[in-house]
Amino acid sequence: MSLLELDGVKVHFPIKKGVFVDRTVGHVYAVDGVSLKVEAGETYGLVGESGCGKTTLGRSVLRLVDITEGSVVLDGTDLAKLPGEEMRRFRRRLQMVFQDPLGSLNPRQNIESILSEGMVAHGIGKDQEERREKIKSILDKVGLPSNALARYPHEFSGGQRQRIGIARALVLEPDVIICDEPVSALDVSVQAQVINLLDDLQEELGLTYVVIAHDLAVVRHISDTIGVMYLGSLVEEAPSDALYAEPKHPYTKALMSAVPVPDPEVEDKRERILLTGDLPSPANPPSGCRFHTRCPWAQASRCATERPELREIGGGHRVACHFAEEIASGALELTRPTGIEAVTAGEDVVVEPTVAEAEVPSVLLPADSTTKPDAAAVKEKMPTAADAPGDRTADAAAKDSDAAAPEESGKGSGGTV
Ligand SMILES: Nc1ncnc2c1ncn2[C@@H]1O[C@H](COP(=O)(O)OP(=O)(O)OP(=O)(O)O)[C@@H](O)[C@H]1O
Ligand code: SF4
Numbered sequence: 001m002s003l004l005e006l007d008g009v010k011v012h013f014p015i016k017k018g019v020f021v022d023r024t025v026g027h028v029y030a031v032d033g034v035s036l037k038v039e040a041g042e043t044y045g046l047v048g049e050s051g052c053g054k055t056t057l058g059r060s061v062l063r064l065v066d067i068t069e070g071s072v073v074l075d076g077t078d079l080a081k082l083p084g085e086e087m088r089r090f091r092r093r094l095q096m097v098f099q100d101p102l103g104s105l106n107p108r109q110n111i112e113s114i115l116s117e118g119m120v121a122h123g124i125g126k127d128q129e130e131r132r133e134k135i136k137s138i139l140d141k142v143g144l145p146s147n148a149l150a151r152y153p154h155e156f157s158g159g160q161r162q163r164i165g166i167a168r169a170l171v172l173e174p175d176v177i178i179c180d181e182p183v184s185a186l187d188v189s190v191q192a193q194v195i196n197l198l199d200d201l202q203e204e205l206g207l208t209y210v211v212i213a214h215d216l217a218v219v220r221h222i223s224d225t226i227g228v229m230y231l232g233s234l235v236e237e238a239p240s241d242a243l244y245a246e247p248k249h250p251y252t253k254a255l256m257s258a259v260p261v262p263d264p265e266v267e268d269k270r271e272r273i274l275l276t277g278d279l280p281s282p283a284n285p286p287s288g289c290r291f292h293t294r295c296p297w298a299q300a301s302r303c304a305t306e307r308p309e310l311r312e313i314g315g316g317h318r319v320a321c322h323f324a325e326e327i328a329s330g331a332l333e334l335t336r337p338t339g340i341e342a343v344t345a346g347e348d349v350v351v352e353p354t355v356a357e358a359e360v361p362s363v364l365l366p367a368d369s370t371t372k373p374d375a376a377a378v379k380e381k382m383p384t385a386a387d388a389p390g391d392r393t394a395d396a397a398a399k400d401s402d403a404a405a406p407e408e409s410g411k412g413s414g415g416t417v
């Protein structure tokens with residue numbers, strides 16, 4: 001059995017209307033039947049465009065939102081059914097790191113107080129002295145000096161604040177950490193440091209991560225398995241290498257094709273799939289395959305009427321498409337030829353911005369690489385100096401703190417692409 005198993009998880013938010021009496025007039029189908037497994041010690045990356053339900057899914061695992069249907073099983077226990085007090089105890093084992101470190105840290109508490117709060121609540125450490133020692137050792141692990149204890153969140157840069165957010169999760173000795181857009185509010189060089197830190201901590205402490213991101217490169221760096229979400233459901237899931245080497249679902253193909261390749265020869269020849277039309281509203285999702293309103297291969301026969309199951313198609317892929325095999329073999333005709341452009345050398349194609357292109361990541365790896373880079377290779381590409389106090393300029397620190405967009409603590413719904 002996997003450490004974390006989600007089975008048919010649905011989170012539907014009621015839409016209420018009425019002056020005197022609230023009437024439910026519909027639902028936002030934010031998460032609509034997600035099943036996935038996360039193995040101990042692995043990283044599961046969750047990608048998809050803004051509003052597809054990534055944060056809601058992460059929050060449902062921690063029961064920060066009510067689960068409408070389905071089960072979330074951690075180490076054999078179904079969290080969806082746990083009564084409040086037991087769930088509170090289980091929450092120690094599941095921690096979340098938020099996109100905006102400043103918004104999720106109380107500005108009136110110093111770092112010691114922020115980090116000890118959860119420890120006291122969960123009975124970790126027999127007294128404050130013991131807790132302080134533990135906090136110091138965790139601060140050391142995340143690259144912050146022990147004199148950070150008496151300081152306040154506003155005294156740190158964005159990257160340092162994210163380290164504090166990670167430390168706050170770590171002091172509770174969790175099994176699984178859900179990182180919701182952990183680096184998207186940070187400056188690019190700091191993003192790399194935080195990702196390296198997550199990677200190192202995983203190796204040292206045997207942590208299991210679910211990393212939510214709209215940035216495909218960030219997810220690729222650290223994920224063993226990647227799940228692609230579209231309008232509340234998983235449309236494809238595969239080991240990271242397989243997904244990047246050969247995406248099978250038309251939506252994943254479009255996402256991948258929007259990632260520029262640093263090699264000009266490969267960049268000139270690669271195929272681009274341009275999605276037409278807007279992302280439909282999760283309050284009124286399309287019938288059948290939810291992607292059929294934008295899919296370049298949508299077929300008249302089944303696509304608009306029959307919802308595809310996420311099914312194994314070999315090579316480690318699970319794909320929710322009736323015609324995945326035919327698309328892969330080239331047997332299926334395009335039904336929206338204008339939505340696809342093969343960019344050939346020397347030919348300029350004028351492209352209108354699309355939602356898919358807004359997914360272009362800020363940290364890039366060659367898309368023709370078929371293997372997940374090992375930790376050493378990643379580090380070579382990424383700066384590794386810890387952004388500890390004193391080793392950054394005031395300008396850089398100010399830039400980071402500016403970059404951190406305000407977000408309500410724990411809500412985690414920023415991260416737009
Ligand atoms: N509490 C809520 N009540 C009603 N609707 C909600 C609530 N929280 C989220 N939603 C809606 O659910 C959908 C999914 O939102 P969610 O924040 O999970 O998306 P996301 O994939 O994390 O997007 P982003 O990349 O922008 O963070 C959105 O349409 C959002 O408006
Ligand atoms: S089921 Fe049909 S509409 Fe959906 S992704 Fe496959 S081909 Fe496209």
Ligand SMILES: [Mg+2]
Binds near residue numbers: 056180412415
């Ligand atoms: Mg989100």
